[in-house]
Amino acid sequence: MGSRLRDWVLSVIRGRRGVLASMTRAGLWTLQWPYRLAVAWRNRQFDRGVGVVGVGVPVISVGNLTVGGTGKTPFVEYLAQFLRDSGLQVCILSRGYGSDGGRNDEAMVLEENLPDVPHLQAADRVTLALTAREELAAEVLILDDGFQHRRLARTCDLVLLDATDPFGQEHCLPRGLLREPIRNLRRAHMAIISRADQVSPDELQAIRTQIQRIAPDLPIATAVHQPLELLGVAGQQQACELLAGRSVVAFCGIGNPEAFRHSLEQLGATIRAFRSFPDHHAYSRDDVADLERWVESQADADAWVLTTQKDFVKLQIESLADRPVWALRIGMGLREGEERLQALLEQVAASPSVPLPDELDEE
Secondary structure, three states, X not given: OOHHHXXXXXXXXXXXXXXXXHHHHXXXXXXXXXXXXXXXXXXXXXXXXXXXXXXXXXXXXXXXOEOOOOOHHHHXXXXXXXXXXXXXXXXXXXXXXXXXXXXXXXXXXXXXXXXXOOEEEOOOHHHHHHHXXXXXXXXXXXXXXXXXXXXEOOOEEEEEEEOOOOOHHHOEXXXXXXXXXXXXXXXXXXXXXEOHHHOOHHHHHHHXXXXXXXXXXXXXXXXXXXXXXXXXXXXXXXXXXXHOOOEEEEEEOOOOHHXXXXXXXXXXXXEEEEEEOOOOOXXXXXXXXXXXXXHHHHOOOOOEEEEEHHHHHHHOOOEEXXXXXXXXXXXXXXXXOHHHHHHHHHHHHHOOOOOOOHHHOOO
């Protein structure tokens, strides 16, 4: 789907007005029902244990209910660092969306920020888990984007909800952005509301109320995305505070580009122009040449060019149109519920793991 068509469809899902938009929503509303039935049948099979495989070590799944960015990468980094600092051998497993056969942007970011934590990527995450246990001596596994990947048995499910759109317009794909119905949040062991600082206190309380209505006993934590530093291609590091009052042009290819824009505005940057690409965008030479022309036409002589770390690890360019390019590195900070989350992690890491099936048991 082209970027313009994608943006138009998203605007329709989110309430765009007009006859064509209304007719399109009606069609998408009808199309969501076969999808919901397929999801329900699949989940029923997994609920019965059909096809679920344990791998002999605790598995912590990090996922979400919606498509698009909820901040899983910095949260996975937070979990891996906490478990590693607790003296555990940790390994991250992921599908590798957008990798095009190699390491995807999320893997490259995690490897850059946590070089001592192995990260395995492949479609078959059961095989990855066995590899991590047998060859890397992993004591606990973090399954990235795993809430819907139920073939690998997990010890707990942590689900992120983006405060700016927590429930995907309350419709399943393609009418809304939900991967599965909201009520399936009952499978989770904790909900983490990310970007909690980007909504009002009343809006945040409304999200809490809806979660509690769906899953009354589900623990809830709130988190914010914290700008940590600016990174240069040669390993330079600059304080984020340097962006205050500075003229910048910015671009990104992430699931929630407005969150990146918001971070820059919070740091006091003056955004002269902003451009977004699809999530996991693979930048070509033509893209770089186009960005050069765009920066040249939009930026003043003193402007910096800003992008995300996910985009930067793929581009690895020092400048565009003779302006320095900097990546904004983001971390996850827990506002509420951090002690409860850490207690859950410690409990999971110490818990008996899901046993291997008979055919995989070691002699």
